[in-house]
Amino acid sequence: MYKVFVDGSAGTTGLQILQRLEKRNDIELIVLPDELRKDERAKKEAINKSDVTILCLPDEAAKASVALCENENTIIIDASTAHRTNESFAYGFAELSPEFRNKIKTSKRIANPGCHASGFCAAVYPLTASGIMGKDYPVTASSITGYSGGGKSMIADYNENGQKESMCSPRFYSLNLTHKHLPEMSKVCSLENAPVFTPIVSKIYNGMLVSIPIVNRLLNKKMTAEEIHGFYKEYYKNEYFVRVMPFGGKEALENGFLPATECNGTNFLDIFVFGNESQTLVVSRLDNLGKGASGAAVQNMNIALGLDEKISL
Template sequence: MKHKVYIDGQAGTTGLQLRQKLQNHKDVEILLISEELRKDEAERKRLMNEAEVVFLCLPDDAAREAVKLVENPNTCIIDASTAHRTDPDWVYGFPELSPLHKEKIRHAKRIANPGCHATGFIAAVYPLIRLGIIGTDYPLTAHSLTGYSGGGKAMIAEYEAENRSPLFDSPRQYGLGQQHKHLPEMQYVTGIDTPPVFCPIVVDYYSGMATCIPLIASLFKKKVTKDELLALLTEYYKDAKLISVGTEETNFLASNPLSDTNELKLYVEGNDERMTLISVFDNLGKGASGAAVENMNLVLGLDETTGLL
């Protein structure tokens, strides 16, 4: 018998991606709501409480309200919004960070799906803290390139408009006020003392992401060379099925080669004095719907990569 799942907000970018992935998933049945009842609270509530797993693909306030509709104690909610990512009553859905993270997800009824930029940052920084290479007081910075699908339907429409502004032809930095919605999550999950100086950049391609964290070796708590750092991170993620570690030999690194996948590759670049860690992945895959399916698989007792490779 297939596991029943429901997507609340299935018309949005993440919701559509989730539905596409789950339609090809051999172990689940998607509970569908008719278009005319899509905003009917009673029908939504009925379907949520019938499902084993509910995905929330909604704005933050709507996600908080949707949680109140679930009364079935056996229903697991996976929230793709920002609403619960720093809530201690919710499990953070990044199983590769540690065996404890994975075990908590397996038994959770409330899971906060990571944000896309935050996924790239945390994948690089969390092991550095855990391995004692940098302290929580390290002055972190990051810049992160994303395809325009990360901005949702409105931004997709702007970029794909026939008579769009020529300014959209070049990369555009945004979040200039250092108040990006992923910053609290980056700080909360990694345990750093202050959020990083963060520079997100939207680029003229549909999907793909590259999050870069510069590092200065003289500020490390534990002195390591570039090759030693590569070896340590390779060992750290050796059991991860969707995360790999390596280097780029061409001296060029594109930000969208993992588009349309659910994988993440962490690159260790630079030299023994100045290094960069670069997380390359799909903002719609490991940065959104792919991560949600991975978390669902763990909750349902399936291999985490089912339907993702």
């Protein structure tokens, strides 16, 4: 029986993790009463008593909780952005390569990827790691997400004001081009320059589409869109949660439209490739609360404990 403590269990991601774990007979959840959720002494005891602690906290609070851990056997999985570029933390995206999966298996410190970064890295990392895309390629990306990605405050805003015309439309944000997921996107994919990244929030609760346009002639290896699709198909052929969909979307399109919500409630990430001989569009579809947050955390926990990574997912 593994003891698991979710620090920040009242938040959107924390609640989803609890829902995924509460019915497992191999997990004993350590739960603090509401009045002790922010009590440092109670948290320290819970963290050091646990086999796994999952942090669903703001960055500074996550750093403080990591500092409370004195038990060298406790595995910490941090869902904040605080440690995603920290060399002492394994980056928790096992499907990227055997090296990533092995680091998760052997590390006591794991950084859960950001939701936008998950879709981005799933598409870009294989290209840069294989040398198809140069590390100096001028990458651009956009990502449309459900409003649950903004946490409790944004959820409350949409619940209260969601009928306003301005909130019924997709809304661009982080227009200073310094989104908090950019450091991990650049580091994980070994990009020399940060991507020009445009996130967009939409009036859906959850769901996500991350799109990366590619000018084929700028690649190190000249490939058509269909050849790039074949590359992804081979790259992810042994992965359960990353699914490379048929070229051009085909049956996934609804009257020519690609919906953002079809992975909701799952830990799947679907990769689509569209285009022709000169241009390619790669799109990752995922649940921002699933593979983009709580699902990934549970998957990383399973891997770190040496369990079947699909349990609860």
